[in-house]
Amino acid sequence: MKIQVITLFPKMFPAVLETSMLLKAKDLGIVEYSYIDLREFGQGPRKQVDDTPYGGGDGMLLKPEPLFAAVERAKSNDKDATVYLMTPVGERLKQKTVRSIAKEKTGMIIICAHYEGYDERITSLVDRQISIGDYVLTGGEIPAMVLVDSVVRLLPGVLGGETSAEIESFSDDQTLEFPQYTRPEEFRDMKVPGVLLSGHHAEIEKWRDTHSKKADN
Ligand SMILES: C[S@@+](CC[C@H](N)C(=O)[O-])C[C@H]1O[C@@H](n2cnc3c(N)ncnc32)[C@H](O)[C@@H]1O
Numbered sequence: 001m002k003i004q005v006i007t008l009f010p011k012m013f014p015a016v017l018e019t020s021m022l023l024k025a026k027d028l029g030i031v032e033y034s035y036i037d038l039r040e041f042g043q044g045p046r047k048q049v050d051d052t053p054y055g056g057g058d059g060m061l062l063k064p065e066p067l068f069a070a071v072e073r074a075k076s077n078d079k080d081a082t083v084y085l086m087t088p089v090g091e092r093l094k095q096k097t098v099r100s101i102a103k104e105k106t107g108m109i110i111i112c113a114h115y116e117g118y119d120e121r122i123t124s125l126v127d128r129q130i131s132i133g134d135y136v137l138t139g140g141e142i143p144a145m146v147l148v149d150s151v152v153r154l155l156p157g158v159l160g161g162e163t164s165a166e167i168e169s170f171s172d173d174q175t176l177e178f179p180q181y182t183r184p185e186e187f188r189d190m191k192v193p194g195v196l197l198s199g200h201h202a203e204i205e206k207w208r209d210t211h212s213k214k215a216d217n
Contacts, residue, residue, distance in 0.1 A: 001031045001155065002081065002107040004074045005144055006067070008049065008114055010035035016145045025158045033148075036074055041066035050115055059116025067111065067122045074109040081107030082127045084147065086140030087117070090129030093147065095170035097130075102154035110147065112140030174215050178208040 005013060017033050018026065025031045042049045043065060050060035071083060082104070091097070101108070111122065123129065132143040152158060154165050169177045181192040195207045 001105055002034070002078045003031055003110070003148055003152075004034050004036055004077065004081070004108070005110045005112065005148075006036045006038055006070045006074060007112040007139075007141055007144070008038045009112075009139065009141055010037050012141045013145065017148060021153050021158055022149060025152045025155060028157060030155050030157055031152055034077075036070050038062070038066055038070050041069040041073075053116065057116070061116055062113055062118040062122070064119040064121045067118065068125065071109060071111065071122075071125045078107040078109070081109045083109045083111065083125055084144075085111045085113070085118075085123065085126040085129045086132070086143040086147070087113065087129050088131050088134075088136055090131040092134070093130050093132050093150070094173070095150075096173050098147075098150040099154060101151045105155070108148070108151070110140075110144045112144050114139040170215060176213045176215050178211040 003017075007013070013033070013035055016022070022031075026033060038049055039047050043063070049062055049066045051063050053059070053061050074083075075081065082101075111118075111126070130143070130147060132146045137143060159165055165171065167177075169175070181196060185192050185197065193207065195203050198204070
């Protein structure tokens with residue numbers, strides 16, 4: 001799966017996407033990451049990528065011309081890729097969305113906006129607008145990393161055990177994971193619940209069920 005990120009800050013990505021499971025996915029050839037520097041498509045000698053909003057208001061918007069050119073470049077590398085725009089006004093990212101994207105296995109082109117946002121005309125090139133939550137970040141870079149991390153870890157072969165993503169929070173959209181413990185059995189007067197040491201699988205399952213909370217939806 002080709003994952004192409006369009007950003008003014010490509011240097012932000014390797015530290016996150018090229019570590020741990022996301023690096024493993026790349027090393028195994030399951031994904032290929034590339035970063036398209038929006039500045040390359042800027043206009044004039046100063047490579048301008050933003051301008052003031054029509055109608056007035058604070059801040060600068062990403063201009064349509066560089067964004068269109070960057071998306072067209074990304075599409076020329078992967079014509080069937082789905083184009084995502086990270087934006088607080090998009091659909092809220094949920095585990096079920098992540099699962100469906102991971103299942104589709106089509107390439108991803110992810111647009112990260114910055115400053116006050118983007119010229120609305122860019123949305124004509126976008127298949128899905130995604131928000132990572134009801135708060136505002138400085139740019140789309142961290143949201144894009146969240147989207148990539150959540151999808152890539154679900155691609156077959158990335159997580160160690162095939163079932164690790166089947167029994168975790170939100171795997172059925174609403175149940176949160178039960179509390180878990182590892183060695184030692186006792187630490188600073190805090191003991192591991194006895195049932196988990198009992199070896200009785202049915203009792204352990206029952207304990208886990210009763211200690212799994214429900215997510216707020
Ligand atoms: C400072 S924000 C712009 C906020 C915008 N003026 C608004 O009020 O909705 C700049 C960019 O960061 C990204 N961004 C910020 N918060 C986000 C969120 N919760 N989810 C996804 N992207 C976000 C988007 O690409 C956004 O255009």
